[in-house]
Amino acid sequence: MWTTGAEQVEQAVAECVALLGTVTGRDWEGVRAGRLEWSCRRTAVHIAEDLIAYAGQLAGREQESYTPFDLVLEEGAGNADALRVIGTTGALLAAAIRTAPREVRAFHPYPFRSANREGFAAMGVAEVLLHTHDIAEGLELAYEPAPELCAFVLTRIFPHVGPGETPWRTLLWATGRGELPGRAPVTGWRWSNNAVIGTERLTLEGVTPAAAADLAAVGDGGFPWIEGGPMDGTRVGAGLVHKQYEEGLHLPEWGMYVLVRRADGRALGAMGFHGVPDGSGRVEVGYDLAGAARGHGYATEALRALSRWALGRPEVQTVVANVERGNTPSQNVLARAGFAQVAEDPEHLAYELREPGDG
Incomplete structure (x- = not known):
């Protein structure tokens, strides 16, 4: 059955919150998130920022630029609170996807300056999967998302990337986070919404x-x-x-x-x-x-x-x-x-x- 991506957003967020919820008592601020320059804490906040930004773009039908707002956690909010915000912003993106008519497109710069509801869903899922990976790598946690989530992302916003051994390893390679046999390392990348x-x-x-x-x-x-x-x-x-x-x-x-x-x-x-x-x-x-x-x-x-x-x-x-x-x-x-x-x-x-x- 064809899907618009709301369920995939919810599943990706649920997997993220379940994994990181086991380590909320650890220091996220002082640990670098994988290969990123950000801390694990900053990366978690970034996941929520992306989810609410995509929800805003789609719900507001923005056509020329990003909606000019930002997300800031309250002073004193802990790691568990950051996960609550990820859960809430993920739910908002899923709701925006479900209620957006099929023909609606909103601004996103890569590469044709717009995306439809499936594109925003795939971008949201990608942000959750990849940055959960980054945080997990920094905190030395084992993490491998459901293969169907990775395939959902690849077949919608990485159309130029041929399938590899597994969807997860292919997605990591395509975003400069891993290797694939027979393929050169990726040093710069962008996903591609449909034209x-x-x-x-x-x-x-x-x-x-x-x-x-x-x-x-x-x-x-x-x-x-x-x-x-x-x-x-x-x-x-x-x-x-x-x-x-x-x-x-x-x-x-x-x-x-x-x-x-x-x-x-x-x-x-x-x-x-x-x-x-x-x-x-x-x-x-x-x-x-x-x-x-x-x-x-x-x-x-x-x-x-x-x-x-x-x-x-x-x-x-x-x-x-x-x-x-x-x-x-x-x-x-x-x-x-x-x-x-x-x-x-x-x-x-x-x-x-x-x-x-x-x-």
């Missing part, structure tokens, strides 16, 4: 590895679809995205996007790239639209926007598409989006779109 591209009537929402796996397995990927969707082509495309992720070859912005109609929040189809741009700056695009959404110009509108986005990237010179010779509607979409036919074979027609004036 969105807006048009007049649509939002093209980047598909995470988690959503791709669900779509490929005949789920809905967390999207409310119109009748007839998702189409077989969408499921095949999602399977390719998930395969690229499993092989460590997935770059999220060059993956698949679900076309969501703004008027009612319904998913109409999918559009995306077959892979990253090649050495000559060519990238191939494909698309699939549910039958009930055809004939309204949605595919043309989305293709124009996605092609414009791609051609705005320095590594792209040409967007290409191949369509079956008998698929006249798809050929018309390409023509309306400005593509020109450049080649053909007995089964397919090849189209290209370049920047105006680009020979």
